[in-house]
Amino acid sequence: MNVVTNNKWIGQRTIRPDGMDKVTGRAQFAADTTMPGMIWGKVLRSPHPHARIRSINTAKAEALPGVKAVVTSKDIVDFPIEKGAVMLGIQDMRWMCRNVMARDKALFPGHPVAAVAATTEAIAAEACKLIEVDYEVLPWSIEIDDAIKPDAPILHEFNKFDGKPSNIAGRLEHKKGDIAEGFKRADVVIERTFTTRPVHQGYIEPHACLISVAPDGKTTIWSSSQGQFMVRAMTSMLTGIPQSDIRAIPAEIGGGFGGKTIVYLEPLATLLAKKSGRPVKMVMTREEVMRATGPTSGSKSTVKIGATKDGKIVAAHGTFYLQAGAFPGSPIRGAAGCSFTPYDIPYLLSEGFDVCSNRSKVAAYRAPGAPIGAYAVECVLDEVAEALKMDPLDFRLKNAAREGTKAAHGPTFPRIGYVETVEAAKNSPHYAAPLGDGHGKPQGKLRGRGVASGFWFNAGGESSAQVNITEDGNVVVTTGHPDIGGSRAGIANICAELLGIDYRRVSVIIGDTQTVGFSNLTGGSRVLFASSMVVTQSTEKIIQTLRERAAKIWEIDPEAVKWEQGAAHPVSPNAGQFEPLTLQQLAEKAPAMGGPIGAGVQLNTQGADGGFGTHVCDVEVDVDLGIARVIRYTAVQDVGRAIHPGYVEGQLQGGVAQGIGWALNEEYIYTKEGKVDNPGFLDYRMPVCSDLPMLDCIMVEIPNPKHPQGVKGVGEVPLVPVMAAVANAIYNALGKRFYALPMSPPKVLEVLEAPTREAAE
Amino acid sequence: MAKVHVTTSINGEPMEFLCEPSDTMLDALRGTLNLTGSKEGCASGDCGACSITLDDRLVCSCLMLAVESEGHEIRTIEGMAQGDRLHPLQQKFLEMAALQCGICTSGMLVASDALLKKNPDPSEEEVRFWLAGNLCRCTGYDKIVRAVMETAAEMRAQ
Numbered sequence: 001m002n003v004v005t006n007n008k009w010i011g012q013r014t015i016r017p018d019g020m021d022k023v024t025g026r027a028q029f030a031a032d033t034t035m036p037g038m039i040w041g042k043v044l045r046s047p048h049p050h051a052r053i054r055s056i057n058t059a060k061a062e063a064l065p066g067v068k069a070v071v072t073s074k075d076i077v078d079f080p081i082e083k084g085a086v087m088l089g090i091q092d093m094r095w096m097c098r099n100v101m102a103r104d105k106a107l108f109p110g111h112p113v114a115a116v117a118a119t120t121e122a123i124a125a126e127a128c129k130l131i132e133v134d135y136e137v138l139p140w141s142i143e144i145d146d147a148i149k150p151d152a153p154i155l156h157e158f159n160k161f162d163g164k165p166s167n168i169a170g171r172l173e174h175k176k177g178d179i180a181e182g183f184k185r186a187d188v189v190i191e192r193t194f195t196t197r198p199v200h201q202g203y204i205e206p207h208a209c210l211i212s213v214a215p216d217g218k219t220t221i222w223s224s225s226q227g228q229f230m231v232r233a234m235t236s237m238l239t240g241i242p243q244s245d246i247r248a249i250p251a252e253i254g255g256g257f258g259g260k261t262i263v264y265l266e267p268l269a270t271l272l273a274k275k276s277g278r279p280v281k282m283v284m285t286r287e288e289v290m291r292a293t294g295p296t297s298g299s300k301s302t303v304k305i306g307a308t309k310d311g312k313i314v315a316a317h318g319t320f321y322l323q324a325g326a327f328p329g330s331p332i333r334g335a336a337g338c339s340f341t342p343y344d345i346p347y348l349l350s351e352g353f354d355v356c357s358n359r360s361k362v363a364a365y366r367a368p369g370a371p372i373g374a375y376a377v378e379c380v381l382d383e384v385a386e387a388l389k390m391d392p393l394d395f396r397l398k399n400a401a402r403e404g405t406k407a408a409h410g411p412t413f414p415r416i417g418y419v420e421t422v423e424a425a426k427n428s429p430h431y432a433a434p435l436g437d438g439h440g441k442p443q444g445k446l447r448g449r450g451v452a453s454g455f456w457f458n459a460g461g462e463s464s465a466q467v468n469i470t471e472d473g474n475v476v477v478t479t480g481h482p483d484i485g486g487s488r489a490g491i492a493n494i495c496a497e498l499l500g501i502d503y504r505r506v507s508v509i510i511g512d513t514q515t516v517g518f519s520n521l522t523g524g525s526r527v528l529f530a531s532s533m534v535v536t537q538s539t540e541k542i543i544q545t546l547r548e549r550a551a552k553i554w555e556i557d558p559e560a561v562k563w564e565q566g567a568a569h570p571v572s573p574n575a576g577q578f579e580p581l582t583l584q585q586l587a588e589k590a591p592a593m594g595g596p597i598g599a600g601v602q603l604n605t606q607g608a609d610g611g612f613g614t615h616v617c618d619v620e621v622d623v624d625l626g627i628a629r630v631i632r633y634t635a636v637q638d639v640g641r642a643i644h645p646g647y648v649e650g651q652l653q654g655g656v657a658q659g660i661g662w663a664l665n666e667e668y669i670y671t672k673e674g675k676v677d678n679p680g681f682l683d684y685r686m687p688v689c690s691d692l693p694m695l696d697c698i699m700v701e702i703p704n705p706k707h708p709q710g711v712k713g714v715g716e717v718p719l720v721p722v723m724a725a726v727a728n729a730i731y732n733a734l735g736k737r738f739y740a741l742p743m744s745p746p747k748v749l750e751v752l753e754a755p756t757r758e759a760a761e
Numbered sequence: 762m763a764k765v766h767v768t769t770s771i772n773g774e775p776m777e778f779l780c781e782p783s784d785t786m787l788d789a790l791r792g793t794l795n796l797t798g799s800k801e802g803c804a805s806g807d808c809g810a811c812s813i814t815l816d817d818r819l820v821c822s823c824l825m826l827a828v829e830s831e832g833h834e835i836r837t838i839e840g841m842a843q844g845d846r847l848h849p850l851q852q853k854f855l856e857m858a859a860l861q862c863g864i865c866t867s868g869m870l871v872a873s874d875a876l877l878k879k880n881p882d883p884s885e886e887e888v889r890f891w892l893a894g895n896l897c898r899c900t901g902y903d904k905i906v907r908a909v910m911e912t913a914a915e916m917r918a919q
Binding site for chain 2: 013015016018019020021022023024025026027028029031032201202203204205206252253254255256257283285286484485486644646647649650653654655656657658680681682686688689690691692694695
């Protein structure tokens with residue numbers, strides 16, 4: 001592997017700039033902020049999965065002492081459906097304005113119907129109970145099979161599929177050749193259908209904001225989000241306040257994983273603040289987070305793969321139905337576009353169907369759609385490899401996409417690192433280790449090993465940075481993307497490396513919307529890729545200025561000055577004999593030498609290469625209790641270049657932990673009334689510390705040639721292969737395959753006991 | 762309803778405050794006392810982000826009434842560092858990247874400190890079970906467990 005090692009800071013495990021605040025409890029998250037005169041907002045939510053709202057009477061709530069303002073959908077800017085899509089990024093504001101507050105119909109239990117601001121949280125909650133809503137309860141559906149029945153209750157009458165009103169809001173396909181032709185050439189064809197349940201992103205910090213609107217309309221928002229510019233734009237569009245009047249300040253964010261890429265509370269709090277003349281704070285309860293914010297889709301996928309006797313995949317067909325929730329927009333692109341991408345398949349049809357149903361609108365979740373698709377594809381691949389009696393990693397190597405392969409979703413690959421991830425997995429100590437029962441385990445516990453691969457697109461996009469040299473010769477970098485997982489540490493490493501100074505002299509700040517240029521969301525595994533590009537270009541401009549300043553002082557040509565180890569030097573003795581001028585010396589001389597030293601760059605960054613990973617998972621299944629435990633896990637990924645290996649590993653390990661939860665326990669369970677029955681951490685059951693082993697990482701570094709430091713996005717790939725790796729390991733342990741997630745103890749027992757039951761009958 | 766007057770000690774400092782009888786300790790800490798280092802992730806004792814100690818016993822401050830602190834010793838994340846000197850656990854969490862978003866970090870540190878006071882030489886399994894009440898969604902726990910074990914080893918060596 002071609003790892004550059006002669007760096008001082010790039011590739012080092014430096015202490016993150018925001019670390020001290022976070023280990024001492026000083027860091028300001030959104031719910032930690034207060035303001036003089038602040039009051040509290042609460043949301044009244046629909047108890048019904050599907051109901052027409054005939055009328056809302058807020059008079060009694062408004063009369064309650066302490067209540068300062070009430071808002072309903074009347075107060076929110078309407079984007080009429082018939083006028084067509086109004087896009088902001090990938091979000092259609094027609095759905096967004098109806099998602100933040102139900103307009104004509106409530107479409108899921110938890111759908112906001114009104115909001116109240118009062119002097120205390122208790123009074124606001126009491127006032128919500130006094131709001132009278134006249135509902136006409138309608139039939140509903142949650143599961144995909146119910147929602148696509150011909151007589152299913154239709155959520156949106158305007159939506160047509162095949163010319164008829166339908167809950168199928170869209171279809172996309174990726175196609176290469178005629179698959180019927182391809183399957184004719186196959187010796188082995190396996191087709192299976194899989195289902196997955198909706199799961200929540202599960203960030204520990206609930207959504208929160210504090211918003212002040214002055215009488216002249218100047219609005220200040222402190223909120224937890226993956227993008228302060230997204231908050232500004234969406235709040236502006238939904239309230240009618242111009243973007244220039246809104247200052248969105250990014251609080252520290254307590255996890256997002258895609259779930260904080262849209263607004264829920266901000267437009268409501270803004271309108272309440274405007275009406276009441278008081279700053280309004282809103283914080284969701286955990287139950288509100290679970291009922292009304294974006295989980296990801298539940299799904300139903302059918303995957304058919306055909307291969308020749310010698311192990312070459314010749315044809316594949318995938319059909320991925322994903323729940324969108326109440327409004328169109330499930331991540332079918334991730335499912336249909338990523339799942340076959342690690343492989344070079346000559347005949348391919350990959351189809352995605354976007355299905356609306358009466359549950360909360362889905363939001364992005366770490367490689368949206370891709371883990372769902374990969375679960376189905378990678379399980380079928382495992383079956384095909386077994387049918388061919390091939391090692392599953394050898395089978396993947398034989399069919400691996402490489403430079404020049406045309407991917408399912410369109411592009412022809414440049415140099416990619418997929419093969420290297422499979423080889424590294426194959427050569428890992430983990431894959432070579434015997435599975436056996438080395439610890440004298442009691443009978444009834446069976447072990448198995450599984451592998452799977454995954455791909456995620458990665459993204460570039462808009463980013464802005466400003467780099468300023470302080471009067472004492474240190475550096476302040478301002479970028480525009482919230483730091484969820486340690487991106488400030490990566491930026492500090494890069495800036496210090498380029499300037500040749502200690503990384504502790506670089507302070508990295510996340511700017512608010514009115515102090516730094518437009519920067520798109522923290523999402524798509526794009527932040528370090530994009531922000532390091534603009535930081536690099538800004539820093540290069542500064543180095544140019546520093547060279548010019550030194551040249552002026554020495555009265556030589558700027559071309560005769562080089563920047564090295566934090567100081568200007570003459571390029572050679574021919575340029576003259578001068579003592580180096582350090583950053584600090586040049587900063588001190590700045591007022592006399594042309595003024596402040598700083599530079600900013602704004603770019604729409606391009607060249608984000610996709611990312612590949614290959615995982616190896618060992619499980620132990622207790623056949624008496626049905627409990628499957630992951631006992632060893634290795635995630636291999638092409639990370640481009642690990643700017644801060646500690647936080648890159650952290651991304652890999654975090655994604656794996658989420659995937660293990662998705663595979664084994666996590667799911668939305670619904671009551672007969674269509675309500676989420678497990679809206680808390682106790683019953684939703686994310687992995688806790690004692691559920692997991694240590695999570696090994698192998699970082700393959702194939703630098704991205706289109707990036708100054710070789711960076712590739714790393715945040716999303718790690719979740720993509722996990723459910724399939726766990727499922728394949730459980731199959732290896734039990735000889736029984738699971739076609740539905742989660743593989744929780746009751747479901748494992750059900751499958752294990754199935755033959756016994758049949759025999760008894 | 763009249764507010765209740767509570768006299769307690771927080772991070773070694775004598776403290777008095779008024780609260781509603783129904784206020785949780787977390788409400789009092791974050792609201793009245795402006796100690797926002799303890800976080801609310803669930804309000805049901807399931808996430809551990811609000812972990813504090815009450816007379817050296819680890820508790821979820823969201824499950825405890827503020828009035829129950831009367832006459833007792835409360836410790837929070839704000840009292841963990843000694844002036845500008847970090848607790849070894851805080852230092853190790855920084856060095857080993859044992860935090861990502863940071864929302865669970867206060868609770869993790871308070872809980873880990875309580876563990877090491879009780880058992881200076883925990884096995885990996887003991888660390889994992891002790892911290893099972895503190896949810897982290899970012900890290901996969903690997904680096905947290907390693908940081909706690911390494912801190913324990915260093916503290917024992919001193």
